[in-house]
Amino acid sequence: MNKKMGRPPLPKGQSKDVQIGVRFNPADDKQIEKAVAKSGQTKPDFIRNAALAETRKPTVWVKSKWTMEQLSGKTVEFALTVPGRRDDGTGKFLVRKNPADELAIDICAIASATRYEMVEIRYHLYQAAADKIELHPNPKVAQFRLLM
Numbered sequence: 001m002n003k004k005m006g007r008p009p010l011p012k013g014q015s016k017d018v019q020i021g022v023r024f025n026p027a028d029d030k031q032i033e034k035a036v037a038k039s040g041q042t043k044p045d046f047i048r049n050a051a052l053a054e055t056r057k058p059t060v061w062v063k064s065k066w067t068m069e070q071l072s073g074k075t076v077e078f079a080l081t082v083p084g085r086r087d088d089g090t091g092k093f094l095v096r097k098n099p100a101d102e103l104a105i106d107i108c109a110i111a112s113a114t115r116y117e118m119v120e121i122r123y124h125l126y127q128a129a130a131d132k133i134e135l136h137p138n139p140k141v142a143q144f145r146l147l148m
Contacts, residue, residue, distance in 0.1 A: 061102035
């Protein structure tokens with residue numbers, strides 16, 4: 001009778017999975033918990049899917065006259081012309097910074113897909129769009145505006 005129980009060992013240099021530890025501050029964790037509850041996923045699945053989604057899209061890094069702190073989480077009224085259509089509305093900036101002080105600027109907007117569903121739309125801004133971000137003349141509408 002075999003003395004060892006459990007899964008047989010894998011060949012040297014191979015492993016079944018890789019575990020990565022991540023820390024969040026309490027405020028970020030609270031936001032993540034809310035998003036997880038809405039998604040119907042487990043917390044590990046939600047974080048795994050978010051990380052994989054991030055790796056599948058190329059990050060667009062731009063230089064901006066605005067800092068990450070000035071833009072991040074702020075409201076923006078936008079009117080963007082993309083090939084074949086024009087999108088407009090209001091959203092919030094999601095901003096990240098790399099070690100070269102370049103920014104990845106996204107606009108996150110919520111749209112109604114059906115009577116019972118909402119869809120989050122993210123617009124990844126290229127340099128030309130980042131250069132056109134300006135303070136909104138009417139701060140009651142949004143803090144910034146982007147018209148292209």
